[in-house]
Amino acid sequence: MKQILRQGVVPPLLLFLLVLLSWQVSVTVFDVPPYLLPSPKAVLAAATPRSSELFLATAVTGAGALSGFLLSVLVGSLIALVFSQSRVIRSSCYPYAIFLQTVPIVAIAPLIVTWLGTGFRSVVVIACIISLFPVITNVTTGLITIDPLLKDLFQLHRATRAHVVIKLQIPNAIPYLVTGARIASGLAVVGAIVGEFFVGYGAAQHGLGYIILYAGPQLKTDQLFAATIASAFLGVVMFAATTLLGRAVLARWYEAPLN
């Protein structure tokens, strides 16, 4: 834990403080107008009176991102399991998986609204769609990248297909799943915020996407920054939590996992 703090928390925290300091000094020295670039102090001043709103919005966005992320891990792993069963299935379906990565979410958001309506459910689906691809590709790789000698060992002992999947392919894919989930965790936050742009919850209960959407055109740049920093913080927390969980699972099996 000490090592994690020393290597993984303290250096980026110091860099963050250094950036804040440079930012504050630059804005003060060059007298930058606040609607272009507010100082950190101004961002803090804007965030403090609205801290409960910001906290609630972060929680709402976080819930959407987390749900979308978990859904993408589940659905992505199941799709990867199907892909791993045959080369024909992979070559037939993979182009459609790439579609998930390349399609502009703004293009399919109206469809999702039509099918599911506005609100939490649609945000979760959009977060899931955006974060699905890295899970599918990584888990598929883990399921099919098996040491040939281990395949021989299973074949020699007349292993059934179910044995190969359960005792070899799935455990072999876990480090790959962790890698895919780490990428997906950050993307899920992006997905939830983009989702809130298009299919958000309305003014009564809103997430960070709503604040970003309305603060920008009104030149409330300080609020925009506060929401942006909160969403970045959310992304870091999701990524760090996924990494720590992955490390806890893999530490027993592998030397220095996820360094």
Next chain:
Amino acid sequence: MASEHELATVLPEHVALESVDVNFGSVTPVLSAIDFAVQAGRFVSLVGPSGCGKTTILRLVAGLLEPAAGRVRIAGSPRIAYVFQEPNLLPWRNVAHNVRLPLELLKVRRPEQEQLTRESLELVGLQRSDWEKYPRMLSGGMKMRVSLARALVTHPDILLLDEPFAALDDMLRQQLNEELLRIWGEQGWTALFVTHNVSEAVFLSEQVVVMRAHPGRIEEVFEIPFAYPRTPELRGEPQFARLAAGISQRLRESAR
């Protein structure tokens, strides 16, 4: 002709390869006209340069590979086990669970699994305190012991060993050679042992088969006259050195 892992109880040999050809892709020959037999319970080593098809012979006997021509005859329906060059342990299973794996695949009943696993771990000299450890916590020698225990857990009739001790230092290799002979003496499986080390082959075997490459062929078969049990002192005897030198000389000639 297709490979046949058929019942051949009338044969005195446990394993026989008859005019076996194996090709890499559709044309490049790996093995050519291999005729070779091993009698039940014998310890036979294969030596030869890289690429001469030693591992391919083991894979043929294991039924993991089909010959392009000729046939592989295995007497009876033996249990075959394989020790690979690398320990190839599953990193997500502890020592005991790695050893138990073949029994799970063969759907052996759970209480029997426990007992056979325990016996096999004890046989290869793994301490009880190591049984719960994961492979990443083990030394190279211990990993190889686990790999050997995993192969022995099914009580095989034929044990195929593909340079199992190649990555170990000489002291450990010699120690494991002696332990392997002890276990073979107790259990009496038929052993096919692949190695690059002539001294190791002579120490372990009743017969050393020298191969040549491009394509893989059997060059000569040496009978090893030393009685079992063999002790470490055997390695220092002049006759051992002469025999090893003769086999090495044959290997060099075949490599020209």
